Amino acid sequence: MIDDPFQYLTFGGTFGRTFLLFFDRFDLYMAISAVVMVPFVLFFVSAIVLLVWSFFSMEDPEELAGLVGFLVFGIEFLVYALATVIGKGAVTYAVAKVYTGEHPEWRECLKKAWSRKWHLLGASLLVDGTIFLGLMLIAGFLFFFIFFPNGFTITLLVVASLVFSLGVAYAYSGVMLVTPSTMVESFSPIKAVKRSWELSTGSRCYLVCTMMSLYCCLLVVTAFLVNLFGSRNMVSPLDLVIRIVPLSLYFPLHSIIQTVLYLNLRVGRESMNHTVISGDLMTNSASLPSRFGNRDPSPDSIDYRHVPLMDEGDDGNP
Numbered sequence: 001m002i003d004d005p006f007q008y009l010t011f012g013g014t015f016g017r018t019f020l021l022f023f024d025r026f027d028l029y030m031a032i033s034a035v036v037m038v039p040f041v042l043f044f045v046s047a048i049v050l051l052v053w054s055f056f057s058m059e060d061p062e063e064l065a066g067l068v069g070f071l072v073f074g075i076e077f078l079v080y081a082l083a084t085v086i087g088k089g090a091v092t093y094a095v096a097k098v099y100t101g102e103h104p105e106w107r108e109c110l111k112k113a114w115s116r117k118w119h120l121l122g123a124s125l126l127v128d129g130t131i132f133l134g135l136m137l138i139a140g141f142l143f144f145f146i147f148f149p150n151g152f153t154i155t156l157l158v159v160a161s162l163v164f165s166l167g168v169a170y171a172y173s174g175v176m177l178v179t180p181s182t183m184v185e186s187f188s189p190i191k192a193v194k195r196s197w198e199l200s201t202g203s204r205c206y207l208v209c210t211m212m213s214l215y216c217c218l219l220v221v222t223a224f225l226v227n228l229f230g231s232r233n234m235v236s237p238l239d240l241v242i243r244i245v246p247l248s249l250y251f252p253l254h255s256i257i258q259t260v261l262y263l264n265l266r267v268g269r270e271s272m273n274h275t276v277i278s279g280d281l282m283t284n285s286a287s288l289p290s291r292f293g294n295r296d297p298s299p300d301s302i303d304y305r306h307v308p309l310m311d312e313g314d315d316g317n318p
Contacts, residue, residue, distance in 0.1 A: 006273050008264060018260050028109070035086075035087060036086075037244065038083075040084075093184075095263075100277055101274075119187070119192070135164075138161060178196045179258065222242075
């Protein structure tokens with residue numbers, strides 16, 4: 001368990017908190033990860049089978065890539081995308097519940113994420129859709145360079161690639177906290193994006209460096225396992241396991257560290273505590289203002305939220 005969950009964390013402390021949460025409830029996070037990895041494995045294996053079949057078969061590859069294959073891959077991809085979005089929300093909710101001292105079960109977390117599926121999908125489309133449009137723009141510059149290869153198009157392609165890379169890094173650092181904002185504070189997609197952008201302002205370097213460090217850890221672990229146990233046969237069962245196992249660990253760690261970053265920024269800027277996060281995790285059946293309303297006031301229950309602590313110009317002296 002975490003001794004002081006609402007202590008502001010440094011860069012190293014963020015990683016320490018992330019791995020502490022992960023190993024403390026390893027069964028919880030891996031159960032959620034398994035739900036996500038099952039459709040991923042099916043999609044990945046189907047792609048490998050189709051690739052091997054098209055390589056060794058004498059049939060026309062165009063017949064293999066017909067309507068049936070397109071529909072199968074489309075359905076598998078949609079199921080995997082939905083499972084990924086729901087899985088991220090479930091891990092985020094689990095971390096938030098652990099911060100409050102509770103012991104959530106994986107089914108409870110998945111049900112909660114499923115109840116927020118439309119908000120999670122909407123936020124994911126806003127974020128990933130923007131990046132996809134940027135990639136399409138770069139693809140347009142690339143095709144333009146292929147058909148008109150000259151110094152101007154080369155310069156244009158290089159400049160566009162640099163601008164796109166910097167723009168993606170800046171934009172991603174501003175919207176990477178969308179899922180925690182959606183699951184913890186029950187925000188709509190647009191409000192979740194605004195909330196993420198607000199929290200990330202002034203901390204973009206901290207966010208980007210943290211996420212890039214975690215991704216580098218994934219690359220190092222994968223390369224180590226491939227060099228140690230891998231073979232020349234890229235489609236062997238052992239090689240598939242070597243590549244899938246690190247991803248199954250990276251998925252919950254990615255969502256955990258995003259939630260830790262989100263909560264850490266709220267601790268540092270809003271002095272978030274147990275009471276605040278418990279209130280945020282309440283069932284959002286009513287509107288947001290009514291969650292903080294006091295419909296039955298009593299002498300023992302008075303809302304001092306909007307009462308100023310000190311008048312302007314008051315230095316605190318009697």
